[in-house]
Amino acid sequence: MSGSDVSTGRPAAPKSSPRWHAHLGAVPIIVVFFALIGIYIGFAPEVFLRWPIYNSFLVTIPPMLVLSLGLTLVIAAGEIDLSFPAVIALSGFLFAFCADKLHMPWLGLVAAIGGGALVGVINGWLVAALGIPSIIITIGTSFFWSGVATVLSGGLSYALNDLTGTVIARVFSGTLLGVPVEALWAVAVAALIWAILNRHRFGEHLLFIGDSREVARVVGINTVRERIKLFTLMGALAGFASFLMTVANLSYFSTQGQGLLLSALAAVFIGGSSVFGGSATVVGSFFGAMIIGMLDAGIVATGVSGFWVEVIVGLVFVAAVVLHTGLGDPARVKALQRRLMQRE
């Protein structure tokens, strides 16, 4: 898996500009990730030089990671999807109901992914066919599907301890050679999304659309169809993330997923994908999700008061985005420097 960015349609830089930055891709965020690990080890060696904390991360981060990977494609196409927390709630209910009431957990898996895909199809049609901005549609559908999940579940939580030891729990929530399989599934999804974005026509189309929807349409890309497919894929991935979360926790709450909205989005942006669309990095989102997922626990382990967590998350977010902007568009940084020097 290479860390190269994929961007299309951008005019070539002037020959006098160094292009070394264009090959950096996700390297900056990977450096930040390992630097953070180093800081954690330095301040809390008794925690970060032992396996349990990493095991915990490998169990809890994968759902957010899967969401971030889906969002990477969405953002690459210049869109946004804010309905995934509602899909987490809905798909989690579908799985929990099938597992607990029907005793058919495998049907529940299909229902969870299918339910998410259904939400995605509706989002995609409303956005692409009707032309309504995705931020508006997905805010609205988020409210709607959250409400549906609450109505269907009657507000009840489900304890799914009966799944312990079953095949589905071992396949999706067990361990393989000591590694939580949730993490392996997340890596598999990452590889798939990377292949789609970098080696498949669909990914190329998404980047074209993100760069300029009008140009993409003129060159013959069916932007309506591709965006419907995009949101459907995002919905299915959110459904899978919900299933992973529910089977790992062996419980379902109708409010699950609400805390992941900002985290999953932050992971994509600090990973280096452009908020304007047209370029994206799956490797960046991968490490971005790892950083976001580890921050809270890492800060607690170093002994810093929990009140500082959100301050530090915000600083890391802004610093990462500024770093990516500076490295991705050094001409803009030079122009800013010239402007500041002129003022002085």
Next chain:
Amino acid sequence: MKLRMSFASAAAIAAALFCGTAAAAPQHKLGAGLTMYFQMGGSPGDASTLPRELGAKAAAKALGVRLISQYSDWQPEKMIEQFRQAIAAGPQCAEIMGHPGNAAFAPLVSKAEAQGMVVTAGNVPLPKLEAKYRTNGFGYVGTYLVQGGETTAAAMVKAGHLKPGDEALEYGVFAEGIRGESDEGLVMGLKKAGLKVYKLNISNAVNADPALSVPILVAFIERHPKLKAIGTQQGLVTSFIPKALQEAGKKPGQIVVGGIDLAPTTIAGVKSGYIAATLNQQLYMQGFLPVVQCVLTKRFDLEGMNVNTAAGTDDKALLDKIEPLIKKGYY
């Protein structure tokens, strides 16, 4: 013609019977004609909200009160906004939660009282307002927060045979003003028993999605290998502590856990031995009794009642008895 007249007669008789019955039924219910706005707390259906909602609806149905439910995701500023909306709607009664505090609610309660509204509190108290407006029906139905925390602490000390010098963590909502008093109560109870207590605040993200608490707790446990006890007064976080202990490689009983409420996974945690005791707020009562308060004050001018719904902590034996009700959301 004959058939048409027969049908018309039958329809008229049926209409008369229906109207008569409909007119008669509400008059038998004590709360008929009353409307009550009720702050449920979290979001529809979360484990700490559903029993309260069921209790309020049951009381409203039994007494003939029209109930308007409000959900605030436990956000104090939203509770204030919703009370403002309630006052504007002009119901006869309203139940509010004390999270925003006496000072924040005082001007609005004053306005509501001036309108003749019966206002009462639930889940988190408003002692100053209660003292001022008790004669107008301002009561409180909920746990005595500090006492509830102390009760949980006492249960933990007893169950875990904790000794002076043992280390404990209180993972609580310390940043939420009055709401944090239950966590402070638990801290006090453990300190009284001679334990060294660490305090860790539950972030907004964890409050919304308690599964996120797991790696945080694992990190803390790893950082403090001598930790003997973990307490919390956040219901959903309680249910995830066993998972954190498992991931930290702890067996049941190695670290004593005290929590609150009875989410299904909390019950599983108690049965497995990871959770020693959980404070039972009897949330159903927190929904039921404020509606009764509204009716008793409006009909008979009775004063506000102050009810501590936290009977004590539940352990394995008690849970076996009430588990069927818990699964239906009645606790």
